[in-house]
Amino acid sequence: MSRTAQGLRPAQELTPSWLLTTIGLGATACIAAACWTAGHVHADASLLTVARFLHVAFLVVGLGSVLAVDWFAVLWLTGRRPLAGVLDTAVALQTPIWAGLGGLVVSGLFLRPDLHSPLTLAKLGLVVAVTLNGLWAHRLGQRLEAHRDGPVPAGCSSSRAWRRPSARPAGGAPPSSASSTASPDLGLSDVHQYDPAMITRKRLATGACALLAALSVALLPTGAAADEPVAKESPKVELVLDVSGSMRAKDIDGKSRMSAAKQAFNEVLDAVPEEVRLGIRTLGADYPGNDRKRGCKDTRSLYPVGPLDRTEAKTAVATLAPTGWTPIGPALLGAADDLGEDGASKRIVLITDGEDTCAPLDPCQVAREIAAKGIHLVIDTLGLVPDAKTRQQLTCIAEATGGTYTSVHRTEDLSRRVKQLVDRAADPVVTPVATEGAARCEKAPQLKPGLYTDRESFGEHRWYRVDLLPGQELRASVSVSADRAVNEDYGVLLRAVTLHGREIVRGSEAGDGRTDVISTGLRYPKPEADDGPGDAKPAAETVCLQVSNSFSAPPSVKTTPGMPVELTVDVVDGPSSASDVASFGLGRGWWLLGVLVLAGFLAGLLWGWLSRWRIAVWRTN
Amino acid sequence: MFPADTGERPTVKAGITLPDPSLRHGPATWRIDVYDGLRRRQPCMYGMQSRTAAKETASIELACVLRPVRASADAWANDPLPGSYYVRLTRTGGPDEDLGQPFTARIGVDVSDKGGAYATDGALAAPLVPGATTADRAKADEDAGRKTAVEAAAPEDGWSSGWWSDRWVWTLAGGVLAALAGIGGYVLTRGAGRPSRVPPGV
Incomplete structure (x- = not known):
């Protein structure tokens, strides 16, 4: 008999392709169903931790088994093991490989995967690819079975010729170097036709990629879906600026208070968030004279409350020059009117450097009355280089409405603070x-x-x-x-x-x-x-x-x-009722362990004596 | 605001950088308070809740360690339950001239797991989050696509259901050890038993 015939086993029945395709489609459908189910499973934190641990464990089992088979294949290719050894290992490790894949899918059900992330989708695609590859590799294994007892590829006797399989594509030529055992018979070239090395390497590469991707995705944090802001009225802010004569004083960063305020306003107007409706009001900007009554009505709206046109507002602010009195009370009333009565959240930011000059209308009382109207208006005050009386008045105004008071000595403090207040106005709040x-x-x-x-x-x-x-x-x-x-x-x-x-x-x-x-x-x-008579609600x-x-x-x-x-x-x-102080009535601690061990030991002793007594009784009868 | 879940022991730390000493006129007292989801003030087990900073001090550190959060408590008890917790930083004493000065504060929360010793039976249907609703309303919100208040305030992994605690491990280990001890005791006293040379049935 020729050596070829000796090397070949009778051809086994190969699994038909249609069956493999059906199983492959079924497996893909299973994985897809698992993905869909995972989106609907609500796992809590402890279950998530357990599922993650199991996911990684199954990954290790599956990937480890695949790598073990591939290592044996490498050993075979380098001539250190016979093909039979590789095939036996492959058959033996089938269980852990498929169990690992199955466990990976089942534990993945509880991992709350983010199915919109491309990385997750890539990982799932690779898992499907590896599954299908595994099914066809099974078939490859069956083909290799036919050559189970074929000669070891040149390994044992010649150390040079074994290099052959690693580089040659399918249909390799007979070896050039002379080698006694590695004869270029039909058996070996048959093997080369399939070039198991390349297929194995491909499987190894795909398997490693897929399972590494699986590992990385298992550790990806679950992406939080952005929550939709509840549609409501956009917030309104009114900046009330003091343009009285005292703003000429040059004590903020060496510049006049007015120029510091203008510079701060420019920065603030650049940074106003989109949804905030801004308005600007001045006090003391028009009447420079000495008539107190006229001076105390000197407040006007510089820019109406509404969506902000930055250039228009900036030009309006640039035209201001320190002029007249400081009617804070009337300005606050005017600002409250500007802001209107709708359901949006409203804020007044009052920037002033001196105390109100229009007694008896106490601005603190005005603020308290505004607050008492229940229109949910907050007044934040900023004092520019304030003295004690200004500070008292401004803190009183802020306290009365639940706002804040800031004392400002530098331009950057002013712009930063006003920006912060305007940003805070844009935060969504629940209106009581x-x-x-x-x-x-x-x-x-x-x-x-x-x-x-x-x-x-x-x-x-x-x-x-x-x-x-x-x-x-x-x-x-x-x-x-x-x-x-x-x-x-x-x-x-x-x-x-x-x-x-x-x-x-x-x-x-x-x-x-x-x-x-x-x-x-x-x-x-x-x-x-307790269920009363009948089904009464x-x-x-x-x-x-x-x-x-x-x-x-x-x-x-x-x-x-x-x-x-x-x-x-x-x-x-309502809460689920507690029947015990401890969770599920379970115990904890070394005393519990000691008591249980002692009880078990005594019970064992007793049982032993009982059985000995029974034997004794049986003996005497 | 931070969420705290069953079995956690939150530690709130605040580092305050006070305004420039040249602007200050005297010592100032700062304190932090922690409130739970029902706006009840929670006591601090350890940590300096309140400190007085001298005029020259540039920064101070405050800390508050809360009691471990448990899954359920009596309605009449102040025990911390899972839900949102709010930290409040205030200056409670100091010269009036210093009002309104800018300062920076860093507030952080560390959480350590204190598990089994504080695991209680029973559980709340919804954590103490302001705006929590009944399950039907929450489902209606979910169907409409809005995030419920409870979900919005949840920690990273969601609220835990609380069924797991290390008490299971202790009890099971106790059971296994008791069984082994029982076998050991039995082996000690059972004696030689039935002699093997006697045929069955005698």
Whole structure:
């Protein structure tokens, strides 16, 4: 018999191509279904960690097995192992390879993949490619089986000739160098026709790429989808600039206050965000004379509140020159009018260098009245090189409306601060709904979940009502702001009370020292209703919320209008009930371990004695 | 604002660079407070919550270590629950002439996992996030494509469901060791047992 015939085994039945194609399509469909399912699975953080760990573990198992087979193939190509060894290893490692792929797909279900990222899609494509490659490689393995007992490619005897397979394409020529065992018989050239080296290397390369990509994608952070801003009215800001005679003083960076303000305004107008509607108002810009009454009405709108045209606004600002009086109060009223009454968030930024010259209209009182109107207007003040009286007035204005006060000594501070305030105005905020609590629960307003604002004077109690179904939880929190000078000790109390006056739960907070706000909250989980007669819909319970405060102030401080109160009401589903202090009633600690081991040991001893006694009894009978 | 999840122990740190000493007129007291999602003030276990900076001090550091967050608590308790936490930095004392001066502050939160010892039974249906709604409303929001308040305030990996704690490991290990100890005890006292030369049935 020729050597060829000895080398060849009878040709095995190869898996038909149509079957492989069907399995391949089925596998692709499975992976696609897994991707789709993964988008709908909500894994929490602990499950995500476990899934990631398993994903990497299966990756290691699958990739490791593939690399092991490929290493054996390399050993065969370099002549150190017979083909039979490679094929046996390949068959043995089939299980870990496919188990690794399966586990990779299953654990990937919980990884919350970002299916819009190109990297994820590339990784998934590579996984599919590797799967299909694996199916066809299976077939290659079956073909190689036919040459299982073929000669080792030149390895053992000649060390030179083995270089042959690594570079030659399919249909290689017989070796040139003489070699006793590596005979160019049909068996070997048959093997070269398939050139397993190239296919193996290709498989190795694809497999490595795909699985490395899989590893990198598994570690990619989940991309957060950008959330859509809720469409609402765009915010409005009015800059009120002092153009009075005192702005001529040259004490900001060596320039006059007016030029510093102009420079700051230019920078601010360049940086106004798109959605902010800006307006500019001046005070003391027109009347240089001595008639106080006329001087105190000298405030006008320089640029109306609306979408900003930067060049127009800049030219308008450039024309200003320090002129007249400082009517801060009328300017604030004018600015409040400019801003209008719609639902957008409104801010006034007041930039001034001196105190108001138009008593008896106290600007602080004006600010308090503006705030009390409930139109949610915030006034931020900036004092340019302020003295003590200016500072007191400006801090009072800011406190009254919940705004900020800044003292400015440098141009860059001014522009930076105004830019910051304008940017802050552009932040999305929830506008509270004005409500008015009653003195008794029966007359109290019914509140739905949301954010509310009210006013409460010292020592007053305000009541509100919320409906709560069984199995729901009421969450309420309240903040009381100190917008005027108050004494050092204060507190707030929020109580949830039934209609009959039984207190359910309370939240309280007390403080000492300087503060601008004090807050507290409460939680009331209403238990599920026991199923009453029939299928009657459970009745909602009315919970009365009482807000009371213990602020006090020296006699000189006005008590009306009351202090601003902000109330949030949320209704969520009730919590799952706890039957134990510890999670699931489980135990922890060395004492537990010790007690369990001791108990087990004693039980074992007892059982041993029992069985010994039974044997003894059996023996005596 | 930062989210805190079950089993975490947040540490809030604030570094404040005070305004120029030439502009200041006296010592100033600064403090940080942490409030939970219900606006209740949370006590600090460790850390200097409040410090007084002398006129010449350029910067101060404040810290507050909160209690570990647990999954559920009584309605009457102030225990920290998973949800959003708010940090408030205020200057509580200082000369009035220093009002309105610019300063910079860096606020950061470190979180360490304190797991099993504080794992409680039961869980809230929704974390303490202002604006949380019932499950039906949340689903309606989700269908409409809007992000619910709870999701918007969630930490990176989402809110944990809280079923895992290291108590499982302790209990299972205890069970396994008890079984092994039982086998050991049995082996000690069982004696020779049935002699093998006796045929069955006798």
